[in-house]
Amino acid sequence: PYDLLVVGGGPAGAAAAVYAARKGIRTGVAAERFGGQVLDTLGIENFISIKETEGPKFAVALEEHVKHYDVDIMNLQRAEAIVPGGELIEVKLASGASLKAKSVVISTGARWRNINVPGEAEYKNKGVAYCPHCDGPLFKGKRVAVIGGGNSGVEAAIDLAGVVGHVTLIEFGDQLRADEVLQRKLRSLPNAKVIVSAQTTAITGDGNKVNGLSYKDRVGGEEHQVELEGVFIQIGLVPNTEWLKGTLELSRHGEIVVDARGQTSLPGVFAAGDVTTVPFKQIIIAAGDGAKAALGAFDHLIRSSVP
Numbered sequence: 001p002y003d004l005l006v007v008g009g010g011p012a013g014a015a016a017a018v019y020a021a022r023k024g025i026r027t028g029v030a031a032e033r034f035g036g037q038v039l040d041t042l043g044i045e046n047f048i049s050i051k052e053t054e055g056p057k058f059a060v061a062l063e064e065h066v067k068h069y070d071v072d073i074m075n076l077q078r079a080e081a082i083v084p085g086g087e088l089i090e091v092k093l094a095s096g097a098s099l100k101a102k103s104v105v106i107s108t109g110a111r112w113r114n115i116n117v118p119g120e121a122e123y124k125n126k127g128v129a130y131c132p133h134c135d136g137p138l139f140k141g142k143r144v145a146v147i148g149g150g151n152s153g154v155e156a157a158i159d160l161a162g163v164v165g166h167v168t169l170i171e172f173g174d175q176l177r178a179d180e181v182l183q184r185k186l187r188s189l190p191n192a193k194v195i196v197s198a199q200t201t202a203i204t205g206d207g208n209k210v211n212g213l214s215y216k217d218r219v220g221g222e223e224h225q226v227e228l229e230g231v232f233i234q235i236g237l238v239p240n241t242e243w244l245k246g247t248l249e250l251s252r253h254g255e256i257v258v259d260a261r262g263q264t265s266l267p268g269v270f271a272a273g274d275v276t277t278v279p280f281k282q283i284i285i286a287a288g289d290g291a292k293a294a295l296g297a298f299d300h301l302i303r304s305s306v307p
């Protein structure tokens with residue numbers, strides 16, 4: 001068995017593996033897609049000490065760093081269940097195999113909910129964005145829309161209004177769902193506009209980049225076109241925890257509930273990164289969180305009776 005098994009190979013999982021291996025304990029990483037979300041990222045400009053890099057390059061660097069240590073990397077392995085046991089925790093894989101470990105760090109990340117309209121997939125990273133902290137500065141002085149009027153959408157619109165030229169917030173329902181204080185802040189901004197009862201029907205472009213967005217007025221039924229250079233989709237970040245339902249405590253958003261050491265509701269099972277209740281989903285935060293969870297797990301191991 002492993003002393004520590006990491007499930008998920010993004011920034012959080014890679015950091016957990018490096019920290020565990022450096023303690024000299026037997027460490028494995030099982031990941032569906034080693035690298036995680038950074039594989040889908042174009043530019044990364046906010047990982048402190050690396051001024052600028054590209055996602056796939058960053059993913060290779062993560063893997064090289066983990067491989068520098070004695071860690072079993074099991075790529076293309078999807079975990080389907082976790083079974084707590086007396087001394088060993090079992091992780092069942094989709095392949096039919098199962099792995100046993102004295103402690104586990106879950107770092108299966110999250111995914112942005114897609115709106116699934118024409119143009120979204122085509123213009124991803126070419127004007128279609130999901131993360132205002134990451135990509136906001138790319139649209140300096142330009143016109144953007146934010147789709148989604150919940151807290152994350154309204155926060156994104158307020159945040160972007162400070163960087164871009166103009167923000168249009170598009171909400172499907174007949175009113176915004178964000179906290180009142182956020183709505184008030186947004187409405188006070190001179191370069192922000194709110195459109196409600198609007199169903200986005202397409203993101204349009206010139207073949208290379210986004211040039212607009214079409215929506216249907218859900219009251220009158222007319223189609224409208226907004227000219228802009230960027231669209232931020234903010235209709236939810238979904239944690240990859242479907243496989244954990246019923247085994248450990250999840251928040252109402254499906255995130256794994258962790259304490260300050262990354263400990264979950266199951267003894268010996270820790271979690272880190274975007275999959276947890278830790279706020280602000282960013283690479284540097286996930287990596288720090290992975291280090292923390294591995295140290296939490298190590299602390300647990302040296303205190304437990306398992307030899």
Ligand code: FAD
Binds near residue numbers: 008009013077130283
């Ligand atoms: P992830 O990166 O999501 O990794 C999860 C890992 O778990 C993957 O290896 C995945 O394959 C695996 N996995 C999932 N389910 C299972 C399962 N059942 N069994 C086994 N393995 C599983 N952040 C920044 O700081 N700066 C940026 O510029 C930036 N740009 C971004 C651009 C885009 C397009 C996206 C999508 C995100 C961006 N982010 C950025 C956010 C950043 O990528 C995430 O916060 C970060 O990757 C989270 O790391 P993580 O390790 O928690 O999860």
